[in-house]
Amino acid sequence: MLIRVIVKPLLLLAVCFLVLPGCYSTMQIGIQSSPQSNGGRPFYVMVRKADDKTFISEDYKVVSGKLFSYPKEKSIIEKKVIIPGQFIELSVKKPEDIDLALYFFFTDYGDNWRLPLHQPFYSQMLIDLGTNQIKRVRVQKR
Secondary structure, three states, X not given: OHHHHHHHHHHHHHHHHHHHHHHHOEEEEEEEOOOOHHHHOOEEEXXXXXXXXXXXXXXXXXXXXXXXXXXXXXXXXXXXXXXXXXXXXXXXXXXXXXXXXXXXXXXXXXXXXXXXXXXXXXXEEEEXXXXXXXXXXXXXXX
C-alpha cells in the first residue's frame, strides 16, 4: 500500500515532465474564415520556414508555386485547405533556428495575404480572415 502512495505521485510527475515540454514546443494557430472568404471557395493556408529576406523578396506567384511543387518544398511545415465559414486549427512545431511565415492563398488576394512569425513564437494565435486577406490577428503569451 505504501508503494502505491509513493509511486503514483512520482508517475504523475514524470508524465508532466514528458508532456509539458511538448506543449511549449508547438504553436497553436486557430483560423476563422468568413463565409465570404475567397468568394466562398476553398483555398489553402501554408506555414513555412522563412527568414525576413525570403519573406520580403518572394511574391505571391513564387510562394504559391511552392505549394504543390515536386519534389516537395523542404521549407513547408504545414499546409491545409480552408473551407470558408469554418474554423481550422494548425499545430505547428516551433523551429529553433529560423522564423516562420504564414501564407493564405486567396484567388483574388489583398495586401495582407501573408504574415511573418518571428522568434520567440507565441504559444497561441487566432487569425480572422476577411474576404481576401487577413482581417485580425490575436496572440497569447510567448
